[in-house]
Amino acid sequence: MTGPVVVGVDGSPSNPAVVEVAAREAERLGVGLELTQAVGWPSGAGRFAIPSWEADGTGGHASTSGVLAEAERYARDAAPRVRISRGVLVGEPGTVLEGESRTASLTVVGSDGARGRGTRRDGSLAERLSACVSGPLLVVRGRPDPVGPVLLVVHGASTLRAAAEFAFAEASARGADLVSVRLRNISAARPYGGSARATTEDEEDLALAEALSELRERYPDVALRCRRPRGGSRRALVEAGADSQLLVVGVRDRFRFARLPLDPVCRTALHEADCPVALVRC
Structure with missing residues (x-):
């Protein structure tokens, strides 16, 4: 990956984080x-005129340049050596960020988070x-300074x-x-890449280990542990994220092209996890 990290800047109280x-x-x-x-x-x-936002912030957006300048200060404090560019684009935030992605x-x-962290409206x-962006999407939510492992949610081949x-690279x-974390009631009917038949939990664990073997060789510095939580997928997902610094979950690409609602696993992660969530298009 050589493109930049694109971050939406909106001047809200939570935006510095x-x-x-x-x-x-x-x-x-x-x-x-x-x-x-x-x-x-x-x-x-004017129909075709785009004003100079950085020059004077006219047109009802008086603090545009100040918001970006403040965001740049936060970015430089967090990562002084990173190359930073900034810009203002005309359009609805979702459309603008989709294009930049x-x-x-x-x-x-x-x-x-102002809408109520941990609620379905969040x-x-x-x-x-998540339904239209190209490439991985990182949603910053949950604890302000999360620690712990990177959590990979396994919910289907x-x-x-x-x-x-993505999870191995982030952990490294x-x-x-x-x-x-393998969610039993979603993935239990089919081993990873195998036929649709009843499988034992040991067989599923072996299939998962084989599926990840190449990545384990590529990232020998990453210690991999597998959890087999009990109970429903929603509860298992929320509990597993409580002591993680990042939760990574795959999003089926058909949701992007058909603009379908997210599946329950992705929705639970996006709305209820207590740490940042990376949605990776698959």
Whole structure:
């Protein structure tokens, strides 16, 4: 991945934390950071005229340049060596960030925590982007400074490979362990890449280990542990994320092209996890 980390800047109270996370991600990936602010089309600007936002912030967006300058200060404090660019684009935030994600290594947004963290209403922009963004999407939510392992959520063969690659790379860059959690009531009917037949838990564990063997060789510094939680998938997912610094879950690509709602696993992660969530398109 050579494109920048793109982060949405909106001037909200929670946005500094989002920018800091994005800056550290850019540092880990060895790429630049792009601070992107979306603004509506100003009244009186003319049909084809785009005003100079950085010059004077006219058109009803008086603090645009100040918001970006403040975001850049937070980013430089978090990752002083990262190359930073910034810009203001006219359009609805979801549309703007979707477009910018096409050349990005990673897109980073907040979870709209002002709407009530841990509730089903949380994360409207993040959920919209999850259905259309190109590449991985990192949603900053939960504890302000999460610690612990990187958590890979395993919920089917079709979402395993790309999500696992992202999770291993993040664990290696962060110097963290990687924990895989297999959600029993979603993946138990089919081994990873195998036929649809009844399987024992030991067979599933073996199939999962084989599926991850190449990545374990590529990232020998990452200690991998596998959890086999009991109970429902929602409870297992929320409990596993409580002591993790990042939760990684795969999103089936058909949800992007058909603009379908997220599956229950991804929705639970996006709305209820107590740590940042990476949604990786598979």
